[in-house]
Amino acid sequence: MTARRAEPLAVTPVAAKGWRTACLAAHRNGERFEGLFATTGDGKTVALRALFSSPAKTRLIVCEDSDRRVETLVDAIPAAAWDEREAHDLRGVCFVGHEPMRPLLDHDAPLAAWTVPTIGHDTHEVAVGPVHAGVIESGHFRFHVVGERVLYLDVRLFYKRRGLEAAAVGHPLATSLAYAQRACAACAVSNSVAYAQACEQALGLAPDRELSRSRTLLLELERVYNHLHDISAICAGVGFAAGTMAYATMKERAQRLNEALTGHRFLFHTVRVGASDQTLDAETVARARGELRELRAEHASAWRQLQFTASLQARLDGVGILTRDDANRLGAVGPAARAAGIDRDLRSESPHLWYHRFEPVTAPGAAGDVASRTVQRALELDPSFTILDQLLAAPLTPGRTRTDFDPAEIGVGRVESPRGATICVIERNEGRLRTMHLRTGSYANWPALAHATAGNLLPEFPLINKSFELCYACADR
Amino acid sequence: MFVLLNQLRRIRRDIAAPPPVTRSSLALRHVDAGSCNGCEHELTAAANPFYDLAQYGLNLVASPRHADVLLVTGAITTRMQPALLTAFEAMPEPRLVAAFGDCALGRNLLGQADQHAGALEQILPVDLRIPGCPPTPTAIAAALIGALEQRSRGR
Secondary structure, eight states, rough: OOOOOOOOOOEEEOOGHHHHHHHHHHHHHEEEEEEEEESSSSSSSEHHHHHHHHOOOOEEEEESTTEEEEOOOOOTTTGGGGHHHHHHHHHOOOEEEEOOOOSSSSSSSSSHHHHHHOOSSSEEEEEOOOSSSSOOOEEEEEEETTTTEEEEEEEETTTTTHHHHHHHHHHHHHHHHHHHHOSSSTTTTHHHHHHHHHHHHTTTTTEEEHHHHHHHHHHHHHHHHHHHHOOOOOOOOHTTHHHHHHHHHHHHHHHHHHHHHSOOOOTTTTOOOSOOOOBOOOHHHHHHHHHHHHHHHHHHHHHHHHTTTTHHHHTTTTSSSSOHHHHHHHHHHHHHHTTTTTOGGGGOOTTTTTTTSSSOOOTTTTOOSSHHHHHHHHHHHHHHHHHHHHHHHHBBBBBBEOOOHHHHHHHEEEEETEEEEEEEEEEEEEEEEEEEEEEEHHHHHHHHHHHHHHTTTTGGGHHHHHHOOOOOOHHOO | HHHHHHHHHEEEEEOOOOSSSOOOOOOEEEEEESSHHHHHHHHHHSSHHHTOOOOOOGEEEEOOOOOOOEEESOOOOTTTTTHHHHHHHHOSSOOOEEEEEEETOOOOOOOOOBOOOGGGTTOOOOOEEEOOSSSOOOHHHHHHHHHHHHHHHHH
C-alpha cells in the first residue's frame, strides 16, 4: 500500500491586530489548540505562531511582525497559558489581558511574581526541590496548603534548560535532529520523529512503506518500555515493591530488546531526516516477536495480580482527579487525557506512520484519577504489542522518501509520544534550520497535573506525579 | 502477589548474580544537574532485580547529609549549579563526587553556551567517572562496585 498523499500545512498569515480574532475563530471552529510560540530571525522582529488542528487538517496561524504586543488567548483557550508565559519570558511579548502575567522561565523574578497568592487562616507554603529525595529530575514545586490539604500548586520548572532549540539553529536540517533527540531520553524517538516529519513536510517529502514501518516500530518500542516503566513507578509511589520490581524487570527486558534491535537501550540515533538505515533480517524479527509475546504474557499475568492487590488498589481510587472538562480546557493530551475520557490519540491521524484504522482506547469509567491513568497504561500496552507483532511479521529494509508536494519554508511534525501529542514546528532557510519549536506531551500536561493536585493531600503528590509521569527535560529543553 | 514474587524469584535464579565481595557500603545521593532523563532511567534500572545494587551495600539515600557519594548527571545548567553546590556542601566528609554520564563529563554537550556552567570537573572535585550516553546499568554497577572495593581496601 502506498502512503496517502499528505495534506500540506495550511498557513494563515495575520496582522498583530487580527491575532486573537483568527485564533479564536479556529478555536470556535472546533480546531484544537496545539501550541503557541514566538520566534525571531533578526533579533528585532518577533513573529508569533499558533498551531491548531482537526483530524482533517493542521493549520498554523502566523503573525510575522507582532510588534511584541497582541491580545491574549488564555481567557478563551486556557491551554495557551504556559505558551504565552514562555513567549513573554523569552521574547518579551506582551499578551494584553493575560493578568497577572506570571514568569515561567524567568528564575530571577521575585517569589511574589510567580506564585499565586493564597490567603486565609493557617495557609502556608511547602517548597520542594529542585533536588528531590528520589532519583527524580530537577524541578521546584511550591504547594500552598492548609494542614495537609493542597489548595494550589505552583510548578516551577526550567532548571534543566539547556537552550537546545536556539542552539539547533543554523545547522543543516539533518544535523539538528540531534538537538530534538537530546531534549529527552524517554521520548527520544517521538521527539526525533516529530522533528524529522516537520523537516520532511517543509521539504515536500513523504515516507515510503519501509520508512513508515521503521518509525512506527521505534515509536511503539518506546511506548512499551515507557508504559512498563510508568506502571512500575506508580507501584513505587504506593510503596508496593513487588509490583515495582515486577514491572521494572519487564521494562529491563523491553530495553534489552531495544538494544538487540537497534544497538541502543533508548533507541538513540535510529531516526534520520528523509530516510532510515534500519535493517532487520528474518531471524532477528522472529526472535523479537517471540520476546514481545513473552513480555505480553508476563504483563497480562502481573497486571491480573495488581488488580487483586487490595493494598495497592485502595490507594489509587479517587486520587488526583482530572475531570474531562478540565482536561479539555487545559489541553491535556495522551494517556492522562484518555484516562479522563477524551478518546484522542494522534496515532489515528498519522498518515505517515504504519497505523491502520487505529482506534484510541480509553479506560473504562475514565474517572481521570490515578486508578484510571494506571489502567490506561495497561490497556494501551495491548494494541502496542499487537502493532509490534504485525510490524515484526516481515524483515525490515532501509526506507526512503519521495517528493510528494511543493516544498515550503515551514513544516510541522505531530507524533503521539508515550506522554501524548508532541509537536515540532521548524522553519528552514534552504537546507539549514532557521527556527525550531518542540512542544512535547509533557509540556502540554504539566498545567493539568498541577490542577489535578489541588484538593488532594500533600503526601498524595508523589503518587499523582507518577501517574502522569511527565518528563521535566523535554519541557525545559 | 505470590505470582509476582515467584516471577521475581525466578528472575533472580536465572541471573545467578555473583555474591557480594565486601561487607561495606556506600550511600549514594543523586543530583540531576540538567540531564535528558536517560541517566535517571538507568540509575533506577540499576536497582532492578537484574542488577540489584542494594545487595552490594549500594543504596540511594534521600538526603545528601546521609551520603558518601554524590552522583551528578546532566550538563550542569547555570540554573542547577547553585542547588548542586548546596547538595555537595551538605554532605559529610569524606565524600566522593561522581560525574555520571557523558554530559557531566563535558562530552558532546548540546545547547547554548550561556545556559551551561561547564563540565562537573570545573565545578567540583571529581573522584569517579562513569561514561556513557547514558551509562548502562552494567557500567554503573561496575563503577560503583569498583569504588566500594577501593574504599574497603583503603580502610
